[in-house]
Amino acid sequence: MLVLVTYDVNTETKAGQRRLRKVAKKCEAYGIRVQNSVFECVVDHTQFFQLKKELSEIINEETDSLRFYQLGNKYKTKVEHVGAKTTLNVEDPLIL
């Protein structure tokens, strides 16, 4: 299923800047970045649980926020893009 992860991390401190990098890096392990703080992750339920757990352990719950949106398995018609940085379809074969 496709899960959209969006986040806001308070980067006023060095620690916040570190958290931001860690959150992005963690999301990259599960999916692709489609906008600055928006990732699309194709995961199963176990992986989704794990992703939420790992991200929740990184952020400061007082100042940062995470949002997860489950778009199910038939998501291609549910997502539209306008403008710059069109992204790879997460399941398209990567031809290297």
Place this chain on the structure above:
Amino acid sequence: MLVLVTYDVNTETKAGQRRLRKVAKKCEAYGIRVQNSVFECVVDHTQFFQLKKELSEIINEETDSLRFYQLGNKYKTKVEHVGAKTTLNVEDPLIL
């Protein structure tokens, strides 16, 4: 239906900063801000078409991007939040 709007606007120029404000203002007319550049809008198909059109007319398609995610009508179980700034449920009665 719930539509999630996420956007990246290039704010390196004054014009970009103006576009960012305009995009946010337009989204506020249709829904609520849940994170810095993430809005949740409960709209019908006509309103959704209108929202896309109006936002597309604001951005610079070379440098900015918009993404729309349709979460359907039964969306409450599809959305999870962790951390700061929990938001009002868009359809909860506002008790003033």
